[in-house]
Amino acid sequence: MQDLYLLAIAQKTIGYVIAVLLLIAFVVAIAINVRKGRAEVGSEVELAPNRKPYMNDEELETKKLDRTLGLGLVALGVIALTLPLYWLAEPGRQEGMVERFEDVAISRGEEIYVNGAQCAGCHGPKGIGGVASYTILDPVTGAYVDQVQWKSPALDTIMYRYTPEQVTYILNYGRGYSPMPAWGAPGGGPLTEQQIAEVIAYLTSIQLPAAESQLAVQKELDKTCAADADNNCTIPGGMYKTLGEAVFNLGYSDGFAGGAYSCGRCHTTGWSFGQAKVAGGGAMGPNLTGGSEIRQFPVAAQQEAFVSAYPKMGTAYGTAGWSSGRMGSFGTNPNAQDPKTAIMNPDQVMLTPAQIAAVVAYERSL
Incomplete structure (x- = not known):
């Protein structure tokens, strides 16, 4: 301790000496x-510029003044002409x-989608959809149940049904x-x-044109149902009886x-990995x-309106419903309602009114 004290004193003394x-x-x-600086006035070899004689008053107030004012x-005049042009x-x-x-933002979002977070590994290039390997565990015991290939939804229509705020929440x-x-x-x-905002900017940039989406859906329904005028499927030995059932299971x-x-x-447990249980029996979505x-929904039109335009989170619907904000x-299209802020077109929707x-x-028959 004494040595430290002496060292501190020595350092302080050295500091005083230097100061x-x-x-x-x-x-x-x-x-x-x-x-x-006390040299005699006029002793310099050449007078400094500030000590040399300058123009007389007559010259300053005529030629020099006119030239400066001009x-x-x-x-x-140059400022008066160029500033408005700049403003325009x-x-x-x-x-x-x-x-x-x-x-x-789109470029950065694409980099994250492809290489950073590698979203393309599950959702496919350009968000066309894909599969992801997933281990299913028992929700009670946590024990291994199965290893499945989970259908990862296409993201090239995600802005058809979700707002940027909803997508942000999901991400x-x-x-x-x-x-x-x-x-x-x-x-x-x-x-x-x-980075989340940049991913959403990229996803917004790859949304399908409305005509392409509608054509793809109709082509899929023709393949799986081929509904007649009464919405009954006409494919012999097909999986579905009605157009509604085919729409409910599009892509299964x-x-x-x-x-x-x-x-x-x-809305169906096991649907995403090809082991569907009771149709509409509930999963992430309600039973x-x-x-x-x-x-x-006592009247079908109420339910159709609900499916068409899902209410915002915290909004009442039906007879006793309360929106969680999770459904699209x-x-x-929720992103095409206000022309001033729209980022999508009104015709970019998932399903037609008839579908x-x-x-x-x-669903009402289940």
Whole structure:
């Protein structure tokens, strides 16, 4: 302890000595400069520019003044002409910057989708849908049950039915009891808020044109049902009896769009990995059987409106429903309602009114 005290004293003394030496050097430097600055006026070889005679008053107030005022007037004229031109081009510059900002966001989002988070590994290139290997565990004991290939939904129509806020929630927290983990920081994932926004920007950029989506759905229904005028399927030995049942199970047998257009993906246990249990018996989505839909929606038109445009989270629906915000809108695009803020077109919807009416009729029969 004594040694440390002596060391501290020595360091303090050295500091004082250095400070005094610096102060002395500073005083000496000032003295030398003051002494040099006392040279006799006029002793310099050439007069400094600020001591040379300048123009007389007559010249200053005529030629010099006129020339200076003339140059000032020219400068004012240039400013008066160029500033409005600059202002006129400002909206274009702002639009260009917005476009550049969006392009950069899309590029970064694609990088995350393909290489960073590797979303393409499950959802396919350009979000066309795919499969993911998934281990099913017993929800009570946690024991191994099965290893399955889970249909991963196509994302090239995700903005048809979900708002950016809904997609953000899904990316942040994932989907429980499925291969979809939490990717956002709020859910414990690795992606920041900005990276999630960039992924959504990329997903928005790859949404299918309305005509292409509708054609693909109709082609799939023709293959699995080929409904007649009464919405009864006409394919001999086919899996489905009615158009509504076929719509409910779109993609179950062949993985079309990873089940993105279907209802069974959320409302039927085992649907996503080809081991469907009771149709509409409930999974992530509620049980639709036993007349529950008729009790919730006494009139079919109410249910059709509900499926078409799912109410916002915290909004009442039906006779006793309360929206959780998890379901998408299948007949109305939530991102095309306000022309000022729309990021999609009104015709970019999952199902037609006739298809929605058919699937509602099927659900009400369960």
